[in-house]
Amino acid sequence: MKQMQKQIKLAKRPVGVPTIADFDFSKAPIKAPADDELLIRAVYISVDPYLRGRMQDTKSYVAPFKLDEVITSGMIGQVVESKSDRFSKGDVIIGNLGWKEYVVASEKAVQKIDPDLAPVTAHLSIIGMTGLTAYFGLLDIGQPKEGETVVVSGAAGAVGSTVGQIAKIKGTRVVGIAGTKAKCDYLLNELGFDAAINYKEEDVPSALETACPNGIDVYYDNVGGEISDAVFPLLNKFARIPVCGSISSYNNVKPDMGPRVQSALIKTSALMQGFTLGDYSERLQEGRTALATWLNEGRLKYEETITEGFDHILDAFLDLFKGANLGKQLVKVADFEK
Amino acid sequence: MKQMQKQIKLAKRPVGVPTIADFDFSKAPIKAPADDELLIRAVYISVDPYLRGRMQDTKSYVAPFKLDEVITSGMIGQVVESKSDRFSKGDVIIGNLGWKEYVVASEKAVQKIDPDLAPVTAHLSIIGMTGLTAYFGLLDIGQPKEGETVVVSGAAGAVGSTVGQIAKIKGTRVVGIAGTKAKCDYLLNELGFDAAINYKEEDVPSALETACPNGIDVYYDNVGGEISDAVFPLLNKFARIPVCGSISSYNNVKPDMGPRVQSALIKTSALMQGFTLGDYSERLQEGRTALATWLNEGRLKYEETITEGFDHILDAFLDLFKGANLGKQLVKVADFEK
Numbered sequence: 001m002k003q004m005q006k007q008i009k010l011a012k013r014p015v016g017v018p019t020i021a022d023f024d025f026s027k028a029p030i031k032a033p034a035d036d037e038l039l040i041r042a043v044y045i046s047v048d049p050y051l052r053g054r055m056q057d058t059k060s061y062v063a064p065f066k067l068d069e070v071i072t073s074g075m076i077g078q079v080v081e082s083k084s085d086r087f088s089k090g091d092v093i094i095g096n097l098g099w100k101e102y103v104v105a106s107e108k109a110v111q112k113i114d115p116d117l118a119p120v121t122a123h124l125s126i127i128g129m130t131g132l133t134a135y136f137g138l139l140d141i142g143q144p145k146e147g148e149t150v151v152v153s154g155a156a157g158a159v160g161s162t163v164g165q166i167a168k169i170k171g172t173r174v175v176g177i178a179g180t181k182a183k184c185d186y187l188l189n190e191l192g193f194d195a196a197i198n199y200k201e202e203d204v205p206s207a208l209e210t211a212c213p214n215g216i217d218v219y220y221d222n223v224g225g226e227i228s229d230a231v232f233p234l235l236n237k238f239a240r241i242p243v244c245g246s247i248s249s250y251n252n253v254k255p256d257m258g259p260r261v262q263s264a265l266i267k268t269s270a271l272m273q274g275f276t277l278g279d280y281s282e283r284l285q286e287g288r289t290a291l292a293t294w295l296n297e298g299r300l301k302y303e304e305t306i307t308e309g310f311d312h313i314l315d316a317f318l319d320l321f322k323g324a325n326l327g328k329q330l331v332k333v334a335d336f337e338k
Numbered sequence: 339m340k341q342m343q344k345q346i347k348l349a350k351r352p353v354g355v356p357t358i359a360d361f362d363f364s365k366a367p368i369k370a371p372a373d374d375e376l377l378i379r380a381v382y383i384s385v386d387p388y389l390r391g392r393m394q395d396t397k398s399y400v401a402p403f404k405l406d407e408v409i410t411s412g413m414i415g416q417v418v419e420s421k422s423d424r425f426s427k428g429d430v431i432i433g434n435l436g437w438k439e440y441v442v443a444s445e446k447a448v449q450k451i452d453p454d455l456a457p458v459t460a461h462l463s464i465i466g467m468t469g470l471t472a473y474f475g476l477l478d479i480g481q482p483k484e485g486e487t488v489v490v491s492g493a494a495g496a497v498g499s500t501v502g503q504i505a506k507i508k509g510t511r512v513v514g515i516a517g518t519k520a521k522c523d524y525l526l527n528e529l530g531f532d533a534a535i536n537y538k539e540e541d542v543p544s545a546l547e548t549a550c551p552n553g554i555d556v557y558y559d560n561v562g563g564e565i566s567d568a569v570f571p572l573l574n575k576f577a578r579i580p581v582c583g584s585i586s587s588y589n590n591v592k593p594d595m596g597p598r599v600q601s602a603l604i605k606t607s608a609l610m611q612g613f614t615l616g617d618y619s620e621r622l623q624e625g626r627t628a629l630a631t632w633l634n635e636g637r638l639k640y641e642e643t644i645t646e647g648f649d650h651i652l653d654a655f656l657d658l659f660k661g662a663n664l665g666k667q668l669v670k671v672a673d674f675e676k
Contacts, residue, residue: 224600
């Protein structure tokens with residue numbers, strides 16, 4: 001075992017788009033686990049748009065990262081040394097853990113995963129945080145009904161692509177908005193979306209009007225900004241808008257200005273609700289079971305963009321804001337050992 | 339009986355703030371009722387901010403007024419001549435009827451009201467449309483819980499003043515936003531609000547922060563615009579925003595621009611829902627009974643601003659946009675006859 005390891009801390013709070021200079025790469029000794037703790041080798045690290053929010057020192061649904069502390073996110077790892085009765089060396093675990101090559105965690109902070117249920121990385125995407133975020137936002141807030149029209153932005157991302165597929169399972173017309181022709185082709189040809197709009201090439205308001213001849217009943221919002229502005233004039237009576245993300249504004253320095261939504265909401269009696277997966281912490285098993293069932297029935301597909309190497313974690317994170325990833329963005333930092 | 343009567347039609351669609359020139363005052367013969375119809379003498383005519391929306395030719399929750407047709411709104415009148423078995427001469431009725439001194443209406447278009455239940459004009463306000471709008475928006479969407487903080491804008495208006503009083507009945511801390519010192523004094527001294535903010539004199543963001551030390555759980559929005567913008571940074575987790583009106587924008591010619599709300603909704607998992615009273619058409623009796631009970635128990639107060647004379651209907655309507663009225667704005671156009 002190596003005695004020293006790499007780690008990544010938040011060095012300063014980013015202003016606008018984060019840069020490498022906002023982070024501190026360093027080395028630190030590998031700690032030994034105490035009683036009821038595990039030493040874990042990081043294998044897959046999840047990078048997600050919401051982490052940008054935690055780098056800001058503002059009130060939000062999760063506490064901000066502290067300066068000069070190791071950043072944490074979803075991770076799949078393997079137990080190297082266990083001081084817990086509940087885990088053994090070699091177990092594959094998932095948890096919200098620090099960006100280090102070797103992490104010491106309490107036995108309460110991680111869960112064992114069954115590598116036979118689905119490919120392990122699926123636990124960080126389609127049957128993990130992003131799949132569950134799609135599931136609860138769409139079904140609990142969006143409540144799509146057969147024959148309705150569902151629009152999803154960030155449609156080729158890990159959340160959006162799952163939203164669209166669940167909406168298809170529910171018998172709706174699904175329109176995805178994404179940022180490249182390749183992504184739009186993927187939505188149409190691989191995932192069975194009914195229409196796809198390339199927001200970088202098309203005029204979104206008129207493209208939406210064409211793609212939604214019967215108006216919009218559900219808008220699953222991953223992006224905010226001008227793309228979302230274009231949805232409001234097309235809402236049907238009693239439309240529902242789960243507001244999941246606002247990636248277009250995460251790096252804004254100035255206030256994010258746009259047309260106020262109140263009049264559109266009154267005209268249509270529409271509902272708009274923000275949420276995070278934490279709101280559904282009591283119901284995760286329900287969602288995981290449904291997603292795993294659909295996955296094993298072949299009704300859900302998912303893509304991953306896997307970047308290799310601990311040194312490329314930040315590249316992978318920063319690429320999220322350029323729309324480079326198709327599906328879930330992960331970083332593979334080690335191999336599993338037999 | 340007079341043979342000719344006054345009436346008011348929409349002459350053209352207002353651009354910005356409506357003016358007298360947008361309307362057509364004329365005279366027309368009084369019609370005779372056909373079978374199952376009534377001839378009604380207008381007594382009280384309701385003027386309401388939402389009528390501005392109907393003067394616009396845009397998709398909304400009710401069809402726009404047609405040009406060169408008589409404008410309609412809530413009216414209390416008295417039956418002058420009945421060709422219906424269900425109504426007799428002298429009955430006091432309520433309905434959505436034209437701005438004429440004498441209206442012919444189907445027996446299906448009006449309801450008899452019991453003048454002994456409450457003062458007749460209460461049927462156009464506290465136990466009528468505005469009271470019911472307050473009731474359903476606050477209780478069905480806002481769902482205030484004891485000890486929470488409820489903020490209401492347009493607080494001295496017919497809807498807002500009822501919202502605040504129902505919120506007090508439900509055991510919440512109530513903060514009203516209104517536009518004059520007299521209105522604020524009325525909220526504090528007559529209606530028992532816990533705090534009142536004069537948006538024309540005070541800095542609303544900082545005044546709200548002072549008035550809401552525990553944040554905001556429910557924001558009943560009657561106005562939209564900058565006043566509503568100031569609420570979003572103070573929302574608590576799982577806050578609810580019934581969006582009832584947006585009077586600040588009704589006369590806007592340019593798009594109504596402001597800070598986008600998506601990030602604030604995500605941070606707090608807040609819900610924002612537009613609605614109109616029509617959404618609750620199946621439940622009106624429930625609301626009317628509750629409101630009448632509270633009224634008769636002395637737990638609800640209401641104010642009216644009554645303008646006299648058919649010729650002043652438009653003055654009364656236009657004054658709404660200047661914030662001149664306290665409570666429900668009505669126009670008395672005739673006396674009841676014994």
